[in-house]
Amino acid sequence: MQYSYVFIQGETSLPNLNNYLNVYDDLLCIGNYDNYEEALNKILERKPNLVFFQVSNKIPLSFISELLEYVDKLPYFIVLSENTDLAYSCIKKGVADYLTTPLSEIEIRKSYLKFKKKNASLEKKIICIKSNGDYNFIEVNTIVYLKADNNTTDFYLKNGKIITAFKTLKCFEESLPFYFFRIHNSFIVNSNYVSRINLGKSKCYLSNNEIIVSFSRTYKENIETIISKIAN
Numbered sequence: 538m539q540y541s542y543v544f545i546q547g548e549t550s551l552p553n554l555n556n557y558l559n560v561y562d563d564l565l566c567i568g569n570y571d572n573y574e575e576a577l578n579k580i581l582e583r584k585p586n587l588v589f590f591q592v593s594n595k596i597p598l599s600f601i602s603e604l605l606e607y608v609d610k611l612p613y614f615i616v617l618s619e620n621t622d623l624a625y626s627c628i629k630k631g632v633a634d635y636l637t638t639p640l641s642e643i644e645i646r647k648s649y650l651k652f653k654k655k656n657a658s659l660e661k662k663i664i665c666i667k668s669n670g671d672y673n674f675i676e677v678n679t680i681v682y683l684k685a686d687n688n689t690t691d692f693y694l695k696n697g698k699i700i701t702a703f704k705t706l707k708c709f710e711e712s713l714p715f716y717f718f719r720i721h722n723s724f725i726v727n728s729n730y731v732s733r734i735n736l737g738k739s740k741c742y743l744s745n746n747e748i749i750v751s752f753s754r755t756y757k758e759n760i761e762t763i764i765s766k767i768a769n
Contacts (some may be wrong), residue, residue, distance in 0.1 A: 544566065546591055601632070662677045716766075
């Protein structure tokens with residue numbers, strides 16, 4: 538299983554963090570933010586499994602309190618700080634782990650393994666697709682891509698089957714796991730099936746190049762994230 542994470546960066550650079558995390562193939566960075574509003578917006582939008590939070594004057598610990606106003610459950614927060622002064626406050630706010638800087642490889646490894654252990658019970662996610670009283674329960678990892686068709690959405694599955702749901706693409710966008718990316722007003726793709734991206738032709742190839750869908754510049758950031766995910 539893959540897990541998504543974001544990094545909320547403070548004033549002090551932590552160059553080793555990415556180096557330490559890049560060795561774990563099941564972790565995917567979906568954002569690096571040093572702006573309060575942008576960090577809050579992206580966490581609410583992308584719903585990462587894990588957040589590395591370097592507390593700073595720009596983004597103080599109260600950021601977590603505001604986030605709790607909009608979510609039922611916090612992502613797995615790992616706070617990074619120069620000292621232990623905020624440790625008690627972090628525990629009260631539901632922070633999962635607390636690391637002091639400078640970071641060491643062994644501390645990151647232990648924190649990663651604790652996160653994995655806590656999330657070991659996560660099951661394959663199932664999505665319910667309703668169509669004229671017919672309920673289809675589909676494992677999300679079998680969905681190759683979704684295509685909008687006016688007020689309906691077509692699900693293209695790994696086995697070649699197409700299932701139509703009488704809901705818009707937008708209705709499904711927020712309920713899909715982090716590895717699904719909207720790349721066009723009409724398409725959401727499962728990045729695990731992406732086999733090629735042609736930037737010049739704005740084409741995304743799926744399932745060993747058997748399927749070709751278009752992407753638009755509006756979703757350039759998502760395309761860059763997919764490329765980074767596959768390249769690394």
